[in-house]
Amino acid sequence: MEYTKEYLAEFGIKPSIQRIAVMKYLLNHKTHPNVDEIYMALHSTIPTLSKTTIYNTLSLFVESGAVSSINIDKRNIRYDADIKPHAHFRCKNCHIIIDLPVPNVCHEVFSISDIYKDLQIQDVEISLTGYCQHCQKDELSETEE
Amino acid sequence: MEYTKEYLAEFGIKPSIQRIAVMKYLLNHKTHPNVDEIYMALHSTIPTLSKTTIYNTLSLFVESGAVSSINIDKRNIRYDADIKPHAHFRCKNCHIIIDLPVPNVCHEVFSISDIYKDLQIQDVEISLTGYCQHCQKDELSETEE
DNA sequence: TTATAAAATTGTAATCATTACAAACTTGAA
DNA sequence: TTCAAGTTTGTAATGATTACAATTTTATAA
Ligand SMILES: [Mn+2]
Ligand SMILES: [Mn+2]
Ligand SMILES: [Zn+2]
Ligand SMILES: [Zn+2]
Numbered sequence: 001m002e003y004t005k006e007y008l009a010e011f012g013i014k015p016s017i018q019r020i021a022v023m024k025y026l027l028n029h030k031t032h033p034n035v036d037e038i039y040m041a042l043h044s045t046i047p048t049l050s051k052t053t054i055y056n057t058l059s060l061f062v063e064s065g066a067v068s069s070i071n072i073d074k075r076n077i078r079y080d081a082d083i084k085p086h087a088h089f090r091c092k093n094c095h096i097i098i099d100l101p102v103p104n105v106c107h108e109v110f111s112i113s114d115i116y117k118d119l120q121i122q123d124v125e126i127s128l129t130g131y132c133q134h135c136q137k138d139e140l141s142e143t144e145e
Numbered sequence: 146m147e148y149t150k151e152y153l154a155e156f157g158i159k160p161s162i163q164r165i166a167v168m169k170y171l172l173n174h175k176t177h178p179n180v181d182e183i184y185m186a187l188h189s190t191i192p193t194l195s196k197t198t199i200y201n202t203l204s205l206f207v208e209s210g211a212v213s214s215i216n217i218d219k220r221n222i223r224y225d226a227d228i229k230p231h232a233h234f235r236c237k238n239c240h241i242i243i244d245l246p247v248p249n250v251c252h253e254v255f256s257i258s259d260i261y262k263d264l265q266i267q268d269v270e271i272s273l274t275g276y277c278q279h280c281q282k283d284e285l286s287e288t289e290e
Numbered sequence: 291t292t293a294t295a296a297a298a299t300t301g302t303a304a305t306c307a308t309t310a311c312a313a314a315c316t317t318g319a320a
Numbered sequence: 321t322t323c324a325a326g327t328t329t330g331t332a333a334t335g336a337t338t339a340c341a342a343t344t345t346t347a348t349a350a
Contacts, residue, residue: 016298016345035336050300055337071216071272074308076336089264101260106251110273115246119234120282122275127216128255130267137265161316161327180307195329200308221307
């Protein structure tokens with residue numbers, strides 16, 4: 001609670017019951033939840049909580065740099081309190097999203113290479129898709145999304 | 146026309162007026178168009194063309210591996226006839242999408258590294274966002290999406 | 291404390307890309 | 321020609337996100 005408050009302050013975000021609750025949830029659940037999951041988890045303890053507030057709050061967090069948004073799932077935007085550079089893998093079967101380390105060399109490419117020097121790069125998102133270790137399938141039977 | 150037909154055949158896709166038109170458009174317009182742009186461009190020459198057909202056709206192309214879909218734009222899915230590995234940059238101001246080369250070492254990471262050996266990786270998408278050379282801005286005045 | 295303005299939250303309605311679905315059409319083999 | 325499979329079409333449904341105005345909370349100054 002106090003920690004979360006200070007954490008928000010580091011990004012210049014004024015605390016409120018709702019903001020603290022959302023940030024705390026993200027810090028404790030590194031599962032890349034979407035808006036609905038956050039709402040479901042919180043509205044039992046804060047019954048007046050509105051889904052619009054979740055949207056507003058997450059937009060604020062992302063713009064402030066406290067949280068990163070992940071577009072790997074076409075259905076919903078997902079959110080991640082881990083703002084260190086890393087990649088994501090999404091299983092096409094069970095939809096789990098797994099954090100993947102990426103060697104620094106690979107990230108440095110975008111900041112150091114001459115090729116990109118005309119661009120003001122702010123965010124890098126690396127998304128992999130396929131099947132996780134529990135959902136492996138042979139190349140032949142490709143049916144589901 | 147004949148070339149496009151043969152191109153589709155390489156991916157096991159049966160040709161039809163509509164499919165040929167969509168594929169031809171993608172081969173000639175490497176601007177990462179969305180469904181609406183494709184529809185607008187084609188329905189003057191094929192007045193009976195339905196938007197649903199564009200959706201169906203593009204899904205078929207993506208599943209067959211003839212085209213890749215790009216999720217860099219939260220609003221719409223974009224499509225790319227260039228299926229060689231490369232990254233994309235999207236300008237937050239003018240929304241242009243630019244192709245970026247990525248050194249092979251960076252792509253090989255995902256296939257060679259031991260870290261990922263439990264995963265059956267099928268697709269890799271690398272998306273950068275920021276401001277293009279025409280839309281550069283100083284860090285202070287951050288307003289727009 | 292009280293008054294007042296700014297900031298934050300809330301609920302409802304609108305938007306709009308995508309999907310679902312069933313009917314109509316096309317194709318090609320029997 | 322017949323028939324079934326494959327393809328296209330139009331309309332309706334879905335559902336995440338955004339817009340917006342009203343309400344509530346917070347901060348500040350009189
Ligand atoms: Mn993550
Ligand atoms: Mn491209
Ligand atoms: Zn899985
Ligand atoms: Zn630009």
